[in-house]
Amino acid sequence: MSPAGAKRNLLSIVDLEHDLLALLQRSHEMKQARRRGDRSPTRPGTNLAMIFEKPSTRTRTSFEVAMNDLGGHALYLSPKDMQLGRGETIGDTARVLSQYVDAIVYRAFRHADEVALAAGASVPVINALDDREHPCQIVADLLTLYERWDGKFAGRKLAYVGDGNNVLNSLMLGAALVGLHLTSAIPSKYRPPADLVKQAELLAKASGGSIQFTERPLDAARGADALYTDVWVSMGDEAEKDARETAFQGYQINADLVAAAHPDVWVLHDLPAHRGMEITDEVMDGPRAAIWDQAQNRLHAQKAILELFLPPGRPG
Ligand code: CP
């Protein structure tokens, strides 16, 4: 939690440490309310700037619809149309935007730029994915499991198969916060950074969870309550495409992995998927996939996140 009076940012899922369970419950309530036709317009008159350096389908749309539901307004800003693209600094951009809007969502190539924007802004900055984390995605993922497991994470086994990327980094920290037992099957070269693994291990120790690694997907999947995968080639890694597609052969969620898991297993993927690579069509379109509800949950999770980070009324 930030010091009293200091503005908060959401750069890592750990920034939600003390709010995560309440946030999941609030997201769930907002989902139920929306189904009854109540869109929860709890932040009327607020404005959100959204800077996207990379493509997005889910994150952009769900943030924009979330702001509309909350009674506010979202502006989509592409660096190529901004003075950022002509050399204006991130710090100066942050300082100016802070005078117009109540929060800034930022999808960046580099985590360092995310930190620079947060340092220069006097309003909250929310990480919409960078090369280190994807915290908003993991709130939606945990919501998907929370709803299927009646809000109880203790003792549940989660298996991740594939690349040790931004999604796995946030998943690892998020799983550790809620006390899940996470085993990740990743080729050793592609494991997450040591500092993040250490941080997750410490959090897991406190929550009763655990963080483990293997190079054998079947070992990770055995008895798992949930299976999770993400693309082998993330945005920004395109130059390594051939090497990665070779290294990740066999790191696929398919019928064999689902059969090795618990019979009530749920399969997750943050999307977009490369069908036939990290996951098969059969599993994506099969009865154990929670993937489509997971994508829907981006909207409900983001509404609860925005409600937490936006002031309850137009600031002076
Ligand atoms: N999962 C996710 O962040 O998707 P987008 O890249 O479409 O936003």
Ligand code: NVA
């Ligand atoms: N790991 C992927 C996630 C996309 C939502 C990427 O960074 O491209």
